[in-house]
Amino acid sequence: MQINNPLSGLLLLMLTALVTAGCSSTATAPVEPQAPVEAAPEVMAPVEMVEEEPSDFASDNRTAIDASGRPISRTFFFDYDKAILEPSDLAALELHAQILRRNADRSIVVEGHCDERGTREYNLALGERRAQAVSSFLLSAGVRPRQIETVSFGEERPQDPGHDSAAWQRNRRAVLNYR
């Protein structure tokens, strides 16, 4: 495996995340001003809550949305036999981390999945590494451990039942589900 040292991989990811966050004004700018709002005087809290809660989830209360109401991506794809997050996914994951920090009563299940190549039990382990890559990112972004559960489905629950490289690409993924 390429991630012989998960810690250093994670550090690298965090750095990338910071850089990405710094560069992409569209993804992070609308969200950031919300952080100080939480520190507002306590008397104001009920009023603030009313405004804040609907901004994190769609009407189904399960779909996490960004400040402009768009659903935040919940599926993150991986290279073959790898469990390293793509830098382009980190902005969305940071948004999920913010939502989970703001909503300490909410929790998520992170599913890890693989394509059909390789043995089934080995793929269970690989899928778990993918779920843990997402989980580790969120934990280091301040999400509480009790808010996250990971479960690997290995190659058992393909998103695309096909047997070509396009299907395999769609199946190598981690999926984040709000409970």
Place this chain on the structure above:
Amino acid sequence: MNRDGEKERRRGVVLGMALWVLALCSPNAVASLDTIIIDKGVDQPIRIAVVPFQVEGELADQSDLSRIIAFDLARSGQFDPLAPEDMLSYPAKAENVYFRDWRILNSAYLVIGSVTAGAEGRIKIAFELYDVAAEQLILSRRLALERGQWRDAAHKISDLVYEEITGVRGAFSTKILYVLAQAVGTSRARFSLEVADADGERARTLFASSEPILSASWSPDGERVAYVSFETGRPSIVLQDIDGPYRERLTNFQGINGSPVFSPDGEQLAMVLSRGGDPEIFIMNLRDRRLRRITRHQAIDTEPSWSPDGQSLIFTSDRGGRPQIYQVALDSNFLERLTFVGDYNARGRMLPDGQHLVFVHRQNGVFHIAWQDLEQDNLRVLTETSLDESPSLAPNGAMLIYATQNQGRGILAVVSIDGRVRYRLPSSSGDVREPSWSPFLADEVVEDGI
């Protein structure tokens, strides 16, 4: 867990009973695999004649003995049974056997038999095996069976004939477990654990779920199965009777609960647990349910399997950078890497002789089943299809069953350990995968005198 063991067990039994009844009622309970397609046999298979048995009166339309026996022998790849329409005579008793009739047809062996109704609805079968060249009777047996045991009787006769001629114990009376997956990738996905005769006939469902099932393995007495079920939304290891109502969820830890494999004495279960961290190999003592940790490494350690003497485990690990097969001695923890050819070798199983290994081997990006001699380190690729996985050995070590794909659909296939014989067990519904060949089972059909 062991304090509440009894209560747990009772709850398991009740739950198991309900599922068992459900399984019996399921419309899929009788869906067998399709007829076997033999792809390849040995170059010079042994010609044998299995004469249609003489069957008494009303039993005649139920018996298909000679056809089942001939087909058993044919799919071993080592025999070439004569078609009944090519036979010159149809003897059922010794006095009607004329060896010249069989010499002309180049048949090396001859099987004849007869079926009679016995007392209390029982059935008696007598059969004889002749060596044509030597003009000698070499095997003569009588079997007693219940109605409805025709297939058991036929497989038993195949076993006896095969062993007499080849010297290797026959495995035609064994069974296979496999997972049937339907509508995978949709919201209607259905997974079921099936048990069938080794030829794919008489399949029935042991457990069905909308969540994945995998890694089924037999207890050495053939009475129980351990497998992984996602029925709780995450994986757990389940222990269940093959024929009875008992069913129990053994583990449901956070993370992976996988790869359950019984020790050769049936008292322990090797498994993989990650418990939120790295996947590690554990051994559970089935008496007190205590866990013993075997590996301790940040790499992936998975797919344990026992050596035949029960003294060591082989397992897959990527601790060297790529998945390879390792062996650990259980008394000393001495660790040894077993595979060195290629960059993906996984899910190993040791042959009954303890000297050879079969496993999944990647070659030029394609997954095959390979065989390796542990002393000489030589590797032989046994299969030519792609995405081949889950090799499981027949108890006589002569053949192995594995999962592969045919026209985008998961099917089971069998290959002899020397790679010379191959056949497929197709399925007309869904994907079939995760096969597990049973040990030798207790005789369903008893011998009746000599």
